[in-house]
Amino acid sequence: MEILVARSAGFCFGVKRAINIATECAQGAEGEIYTYGPIIHNPQVVKELEASRIYTRGKLEELEGGTVIIRSHGAKMEDFTLAGDRGLKIVDATCPFVKKAQKIVSLLSKEGYFVIVAGEKNHPEVKGLLSYGGSEIMVAASAEELKDMPHKKRIGIVAQTTLSVEKLREVTSFCLTRASEVKVFNTICDATKIRQQESTEIARRVELMLVVGGRNSANTNRLADLCRAIRTNTRHIEVAAEISAEWFEGVKRVGVAGGASTPRWLIEEVVKKINALTTKDSKSR
Ligand code: SF4
Structure with a gap:
């Protein structure tokens, strides 16, 4: 394996x-x-x-x-x-990257933009970001959530730091149909971008993809969704004990990725468990 x-x-x-x-x-x-x-x-x-x-x-x-x-x-x-x-x-x-996004929300509000925080409304980071804006602010995770928004003069967009680029692009494209001026700040942090990029690259090369991390972790869930869109055989697990030997039937290559809140030792335990259930060969990409 x-x-x-x-x-x-x-x-x-x-x-x-x-x-x-x-x-x-x-x-x-x-x-x-x-x-x-x-x-x-x-x-x-x-x-x-x-x-x-x-x-x-x-x-x-x-x-x-x-x-x-x-x-x-x-x-x-x-x-x-x-x-x-x-x-x-x-x-x-x-995190300083979250602080930066908060400052941008505050600045856009002061400059009179209608602010859209692209992200999940129930996520604590997003709730925090909203509090730094004025009354002209809303949150949207997709174009669908913006469909009833009337035309605005100027829209300023800030992204939740762990959003996917695809979602930010979707929200931005829609806003271009609702305002003549749209200012976009790509506040997705590098850690998120790198994780999403590496994980999806791996998902393309394997038959089974394991994404390790808390089920309550938004960034891990997003990572799993992105991998699943490429490799249907993607499983989101929290700990190595969840892994079952049957998952590896007909699998020659397995990918392992983890969210920003997943400790390295959990990843190592997962690799160990896969080795124990299959072969002893493992390599890092
Ligand atoms: S994912 Fe990590 S580095 Fe990126 S904004 Fe959140 S806490 Fe900071």
Whole structure:
């Protein structure tokens, strides 16, 4: 069995940075340490952090004191105010690429553009981005979601950092039919672009594609969708234990990719399991 592993699989820069900030915080801080929402969308890593006294809380209102870490996706502007009002020590681990997208939203709003955040409305990063705009702002993940939008004078588009280029292109093309001026900022981060590119290249070369990462991770889900569009035989798994020997019947080459929030050790466990179930040959692309 030949195993092609995406070189990019493993934590991205922003996730590594946020986890380092959280662990450093746990070493020095007195009192409780919380992350506002899971620090990354990977249940295995969140469990590991609990062993270092770093707990996840979904509501700032529940916290009576201590330190709150803002994760790499960022948070809404009003969340920072609320945390401050509650006397919490705020440690901001927002990824610099997300910060940049927040600044662009704010700037476009100030310049009078109708802002469209291309992304998923329920994703915490997108909710955060929306809070940096004025009242003339909306979120859309596809052209379909924009079909009822009336003509606008000027539209400014900002992408969720983990969006696919295809989706940004779809939203942009549609907006060109609704305004005479459309300003687009491609805020999809490099880590996302590289992962999507490498994973889809691998998907073209294999009979089975495994995408490893949290089922609650938007970027892993997107990666799996992109791979599935190329290779129907794509499976999204969280851990190696999910892999079944039957998947490899008639398969000579298998691809392994992981989202930006998937730790490298989970990828290594998956490779080990494939080897145990098939052959011992593996190579990284
Ligand atoms: S995926 Fe990109 S924007 Fe998001 S945390 Fe990682 S590096 Fe930052």
